[in-house]
Amino acid sequence: MALEHGVRERSPTSTQARSNWGAKLFFAILFAVLVFFWWLLIYSGGVTGHHG
Amino acid sequence: MNWLAYCPVPSTWCRALIAVLVVAIGLSAGEFVTDASAASHGAEQQIASVGSDEVTDESTSLRPAARPKRSDYPSIGVSSRGVVWAIAQLHLFFGALVLAVPIFVLVIELIGFKTNDDRYDDMAHEFMKVSLTAYAITALFGGALALSLFLLYPDFMIYMTRVFESQLLIYAVLFFLESMLLYIYYYGWNALRYGNRKWVHLTLGLLLNAVGTTLLVVANSWSTFMMAPSGVDPATGAVTGNIWEIMKGPLWNPLNLHRFLANIAFGGAVVGAYAAFKFLAAQTPAEKAHYDWMGYTSNFTAILAFLPLPFAGYWMMAEVYAYSQQMGILAMGGILAWLFVIQAVLICTILLAGNYYLWTGMARTEGSARYRWLIKYIAVVLVVGFLVWVTPHNVIYSASEIARLGGGNHPVLGPLGIMPAKNIAVFLMLIFTFLSFQLYRRADKVITVSWQHWGNTLMIAIYIVASANVIFAGVYYGYFTNTVYKVGSSVIQVGSTAVVIVSGVVIDTLMFKGAKTLRVSWGKVPDRAQYALFALPVAFTWLMALMGYIRSSVRTHWHVYAVMKDNSPDNFIPTLQTVGNMVTLVTLLFLIFLLFIFWIANLSGTKQVPLATDGKPAPAESAA
Numbered sequence: 001m002a003l004e005h006g007v008r009e010r011s012p013t014s015t016q017a018r019s020n021w022g023a024k025l026f027f028a029i030l031f032a033v034l035v036f037f038w039w040l041l042i043y044s045g046g047v048t049g050h051h052g
Numbered sequence: 053m054n055w056l057a058y059c060p061v062p063s064t065w066c067r068a069l070i071a072v073l074v075v076a077i078g079l080s081a082g083e084f085v086t087d088a089s090a091a092s093h094g095a096e097q098q099i100a101s102v103g104s105d106e107v108t109d110e111s112t113s114l115r116p117a118a119r120p121k122r123s124d125y126p127s128i129g130v131s132s133r134g135v136v137w138a139i140a141q142l143h144l145f146f147g148a149l150v151l152a153v154p155i156f157v158l159v160i161e162l163i164g165f166k167t168n169d170d171r172y173d174d175m176a177h178e179f180m181k182v183s184l185t186a187y188a189i190t191a192l193f194g195g196a197l198a199l200s201l202f203l204l205y206p207d208f209m210i211y212m213t214r215v216f217e218s219q220l221l222i223y224a225v226l227f228f229l230e231s232m233l234l235y236i237y238y239y240g241w242n243a244l245r246y247g248n249r250k251w252v253h254l255t256l257g258l259l260l261n262a263v264g265t266t267l268l269v270v271a272n273s274w275s276t277f278m279m280a281p282s283g284v285d286p287a288t289g290a291v292t293g294n295i296w297e298i299m300k301g302p303l304w305n306p307l308n309l310h311r312f313l314a315n316i317a318f319g320g321a322v323v324g325a326y327a328a329f330k331f332l333a334a335q336t337p338a339e340k341a342h343y344d345w346m347g348y349t350s351n352f353t354a355i356l357a358f359l360p361l362p363f364a365g366y367w368m369m370a371e372v373y374a375y376s377q378q379m380g381i382l383a384m385g386g387i388l389a390w391l392f393v394i395q396a397v398l399i400c401t402i403l404l405a406g407n408y409y410l411w412t413g414m415a416r417t418e419g420s421a422r423y424r425w426l427i428k429y430i431a432v433v434l435v436v437g438f439l440v441w442v443t444p445h446n447v448i449y450s451a452s453e454i455a456r457l458g459g460g461n462h463p464v465l466g467p468l469g470i471m472p473a474k475n476i477a478v479f480l481m482l483i484f485t486f487l488s489f490q491l492y493r494r495a496d497k498v499i500t501v502s503w504q505h506w507g508n509t510l511m512i513a514i515y516i517v518a519s520a521n522v523i524f525a526g527v528y529y530g531y532f533t534n535t536v537y538k539v540g541s542s543v544i545q546v547g548s549t550a551v552v553i554v555s556g557v558v559i560d561t562l563m564f565k566g567a568k569t570l571r572v573s574w575g576k577v578p579d580r581a582q583y584a585l586f587a588l589p590v591a592f593t594w595l596m597a598l599m600g601y602i603r604s605s606v607r608t609h610w611h612v613y614a615v616m617k618d619n620s621p622d623n624f625i626p627t628l629q630t631v632g633n634m635v636t637l638v639t640l641l642f643l644i645f646l647l648f649i650f651w652i653a654n655l656s657g658t659k660q661v662p663l664a665t666d667g668k669p670a671p672a673e674s675a676a
Binding site for chain 2: 020021022023025026029030033036037040041044045047
C-alpha cells in the first residue's frame with residue numbers, strides 16, 4: 001500500500017533498521033578512517049629504516 | 053534473490069556505496085601490489101627485472117640530485133629566501149587554521165547532537181564560518197608558494213618533484229576533495245540538521261577531517277624529507293626507495309603529532325579571538341552570553357590541545373638528536389638556542405593568558421568562591437616557572453662583568469640556565485595550569501557522591517606526588533648524575549604530568565555523577581578577560597613562526613640535509629635580528645589578514661536597511 005508523499009511502506013523491522021542507518025554510516029566510516037590512518041602512519045608495509 | 057531488499061538504506065544508496073567500496077578496494081589492492089613489489093626488491097633488482105623501455109625510466113630515477121651553482125638561482129632583486137619564508141609561513145598559518153577548526157567543530161557538533169542542545173550546533177556552525185573564509189586565503193598562499201618556489205629554486209623543485217612524483221597528484225586530488233567536503237559541510241549545515249540527515253552531516257565532517265589530516269601528513273613528509281632524507285642514496289641523492297621509504301622518515305610521525313596538536317591549539321586560539329571581538333561588539337545580553345560561551349569553549353580547546361604539546365615536542369627533538377646530534381645541538385645548544393629563550397617567553401604568555409582567562413571566568417558562578425584562594429598560589433608557580441624558564445645559560449659579558457661575577461655564569465642563577473631547571477619549570481606550569489582547569493570545571497558543581505572526601509584526598513595526593521617527582525627527577529638526575537640520566541629524567545617528568553591530567557579527568561568524571569549544577573551567568577565576565585583571548589593567538593602565531601624557523605633552519609646550508617646543497621646567496625643562518633624581524637613581520641601580516649577575515653565573517657550577518665524614495669532609511673525598517 002502506498003502512503004502519502006510517495007513514502008513506501010516497510011515492515012516495522014525494516015523501519016527500525018532505516019531509522020538507525022545514519023549512526024551506522026557514521027561509525028562505519030569512523031572505523032574505516034581509523035584503519036586508514038593506522039595503515040598510513042603506523043603500518044610499516046615492509047618498509048624499514050632507510051636513512052640518507 | 054534480491055539481497056538489496058535487506059539493506060537498511062535505499063537501494064540506490066546501497067549500490068552507490070558498493071560501487072565506491074569496489075573502486076576503493078581496487079585502488080588499494082593496486083597500491084598494495086606496487087608497495088609490496090617495491091619493498092621486496094632493491095633498486096638494482098628492479099632494473100634487472102623490467103624490460104628495456106623501463107630500464108630507461110629506472111636510470112632516470114637513479115639520477116643524482118642536481119648540484120646547482122650560484123648562477124642557477126634566479127635573482128629578483130630581493131632575498132629569495134625572504135620571499136619564500138614569508139609566503140610559506142603565511143600559508144602554514146592559514147593551513148593550520150583551516151585544518152584544525154573542523155576537528156573541534158565536529159566534536160562540538162556531536163556533543164550538541166547527543167545532548168539535543170542547539171546552542172552547540174549554532175556555535176559549531178559559526179566557528180566554521182571563520183574557517184571557510186580563511187580557506188580561500190590558504191589556497192591563494194599555497195599557489196603563491198608553489199609558484200615562487202619553482203621560480204626562485206628551480207633545481208630544488210625539480211629534485212623534489214622527482215622524489216615525490218605522483219604523490220603530488222594525490223595531494224592535488226585531496227585538495228579537491230577537501231574543498232568539496234568543506235563547502236558541503238558548511239552550506240549543508242541547516243539542510244542536514246536532524247535525525248539521520250544529521251548523522252550524514254557528521255559523516256561529512258568526519259571525512260573532511262580525514263582528508264584534511266591526510267593533506268597535513270602528506271605535506272609534512274616534504275618538510276621531514278628535507279630535514280632527514282630517507283629512500284635516497286645518501287651520497288648522490290638518487291631515489292633508491294619507494295614512496296613509503298621516502299615518506300616514512302625518522303621525523304615524519306613526530307612532526308605529524310606535533311603539528312596536529314599545535315594546529316588545534318592555534319585554531320582554538322584564533323576562533324577565541326573572534327569570539328572576544330564579537331563579545332566586545334555585542335549589544336545585547338543574549339549576544340554577550342553567546343560569545344562569552346564561545347570564547348570559553350575556544351580557550352578550553354586551545355589549552356587542552358596545548359597541554360600535551362610539549363610531550364610531542366620532546367619526542368620530535370629526541371628524534372632529531374637520534375638522527376643527527378649535530379642538528380640537535382645546533383638547535384638547542386648553538387645559535388638557535390637563543391630563540392628558545394624567546395620561545396619560553398611566548399609559551400609563558402600563553403599559559404598566563406589562558407590561566408588568567410579561566411580565573412576571571414570563575415566570576416560567572418558563585419560556586420567558584422570555594423576555590424578562589426588557590427589562584428594566588430597557582431599564579432606564584434606560573435610566575436616563578438616563567439622566570440626560571442626564561443633565564444639564559446650563556447650571556448655575553450664584558451671583562452669587568454666577568455671579573456665581578458667570578459666566571460662566565462652567575463653564581464646563583466647559573467644553574468637555572470640549563471635544561472633540568474627549565475624542565476622542572478615547564479612541567480610544574482603544566483600541572484598547575486591543569487589545576488586551574490580542574491578548579492574551573494568544579495566551580496559550578498556541588499559534588500554529591502558519598503566518596504567525595506576520598507576522591508579529593510586522592511587527587512591532592514596525586515598533585516603532591518607528581519610535583520615532588522618532577523622536582524626530584526629534575527634536581528637529582530639533572531645536577532648529580534651524568535648526561536644520559538639527565539635526558540632520561542624528562543621521561544619521568546612527562547609521565548608524572550600525564551598521570552595528573554589523566555587521573556584528574558577520570559576522577560572528576562566519576563565524582564561529577566549526580567552532582568548538582570549551579571547557575572552559570574554567561575556574559576558576566578569582565579572585558580579584560582577578552583584581551584587575554586586576544587593575547588593567545590598573537591603569542592601562538594609568533595611562536596609558530598619562531599619554532600617553524602628553527603625547525604627549518606637546522607638544515608643550515610642544505611636544501612635537503614646532507615644530500616642537496618644550497619648554493620643560493622642565502623645559504624647561511626641569518627642573524628638573530630633578521631630572524632626576529634621576519635618572524636614579527638609574518639606574524640603582523642597574519643594578524644592583519646585575520647582582522648580581514650573577522651570583518652568578512654561579520655559582514656555576512658549585516659543587512660542594509662532599505663532606502664525610502666528620498667534616499668533616507670525607511671522609518672519602519674530602520675526602527676526594526
